[in-house]
Amino acid sequence: MPTLKTTGRIARVVRRALVSALPDAYPTIDDPTSGSVVKGGTITVTVSTNRPDRPHIVSVLASDGSGTVFDSQSVTFPGGDSPGTADVTLPMGGGADVEYFIEVVPTSGPPHRIVVTVLAAGTPLxxxxxxxxxxxxxxxxxxxxxxxxxxxxxxxxxxxxxxxxxxxxxxxxxxxxxxxxxxxxxxxxxxxxxxxxxxxxxxxxxxxxx
The missing domain is CATH 2.60.40.10 (Immunoglobulins)
Structure with a gap:
C-alpha cells in the first residue's frame, strides 16, 4: 500500500510531466518594429505570445556582442491575455546614432529579438x-x-x-x-x-x- 510520501512523489512526477507536455511559448515583439528609429528614454514594448500564462522578460541589450544589459522588465498581460506590454528604458542618445537589441525571453521557449536605433542627441528641433x-x-x-x-x-x-x-x-x-x-x-x-x-x-x- 503506497505511503503518503510515495503518493507525494508520484504527484510531483505527474505534475512535472503535465507541465513538460504543455507547448513552449513563442513570443514576438509587435511594437516597436525591428529597424525603428527611436529616442532614448522609456518606451513601451508590446509582446504577443501563445502562452501569456508564463512569465516573459523584455531586455535592452548592446548590439556589439558584449552581452551588456541596460534594462530588463517583466511583461504584464492584462487579464492574462495576449498581447502584453513592458516599459523599458533605452540609453539616451549621445554623439552618434547607436543600435540596440530589444529581446523578449519566455521561461520556456525561444526568445525573439529586434533591433532599434537610438538617434544622436543633436540639437533641439x-x-x-x-x-x-x-x-x-x-x-x-x-x-x-x-x-x-x-x-x-x-x-x-x-x-x-x-x-x-x-x-x-x-x-x-x-x-x-x-x-x-x-x-x-x-x-x-x-x-x-x-x-x-x-x-x-x-x-x-x-x-x-x-
Missing part, C-alpha cells in the same frame, strides 16, 4: 517661417501669402503641418492662402514641424487684414 516678403503685420485686403516652414536641429528629416486654430490647412512645408476678409480681422497660422524621432516644434505667424 526648431522651426521658423519664411514669409516671402510679407512679415506679420497689418495689410489691406486681399493679401496673397506663401508661407514656408523652415526646420533645423532635431533628428533626421522633417514633416510639416499648417493649422488655423485646430483647422488643418496643409501637410507640406508650404502654405499658400489668400486673406480676403478685412475690417481688422486677425489671422493666426501655426506651422508645426516633426522630426524623424517624433520631436515636435511649432511657431505662430499673425496677420491683421483691414
Amino acid at each position: 526648431e522651426v521658423g517661417v519664411d514669409t516671402g516678403g510679407n512679415p506679420p503685420c497689418t495689410y489691406p485686403a486681399p493679401l496673397d501669402l506663401s508661407l514656408v516652414g523652415v526646420a533645423s536641429g532635431g533628428s533626421g528629416s522633417y514633416t510639416f503641418d499648417w493649422f488655423s486654430g485646430t483647422l488643418p490647412l496643409s501637410t507640406t512645408e508650404t502654405l499658400k492662402i489668400t486673406l480676403t476678409v478685412g475690417g481688422g480681422t486677425i489671422y493666426t497660422f501655426t506651422c508645426r514641424a516633426t522630426d524623424s524621432a517624433g520631436a515636435v516644434a511649432s511657431v505662430d505667424v499673425v496677420y491683421t487684414i483691414n
Whole structure:
C-alpha cells in the first residue's frame, strides 16, 4: 500500500510531466518594429505570445556582442491575455546614432529579438517661417501669402503641418492662402514641424487684414 510520501512523489512526477507536455511559448515583439528609429528614454514594448500564462522578460541589450544589459522588465498581460506590454528604458542618445537589441525571453521557449536605433542627441528641433516678403503685420485686403516652414536641429528629416486654430490647412512645408476678409480681422497660422524621432516644434505667424 503506497505511503503518503510515495503518493507525494508520484504527484510531483505527474505534475512535472503535465507541465513538460504543455507547448513552449513563442513570443514576438509587435511594437516597436525591428529597424525603428527611436529616442532614448522609456518606451513601451508590446509582446504577443501563445502562452501569456508564463512569465516573459523584455531586455535592452548592446548590439556589439558584449552581452551588456541596460534594462530588463517583466511583461504584464492584462487579464492574462495576449498581447502584453513592458516599459523599458533605452540609453539616451549621445554623439552618434547607436543600435540596440530589444529581446523578449519566455521561461520556456525561444526568445525573439529586434533591433532599434537610438538617434544622436543633436540639437533641439526648431522651426521658423519664411514669409516671402510679407512679415506679420497689418495689410489691406486681399493679401496673397506663401508661407514656408523652415526646420533645423532635431533628428533626421522633417514633416510639416499648417493649422488655423485646430483647422488643418496643409501637410507640406508650404502654405499658400489668400486673406480676403478685412475690417481688422486677425489671422493666426501655426506651422508645426516633426522630426524623424517624433520631436515636435511649432511657431505662430499673425496677420491683421483691414
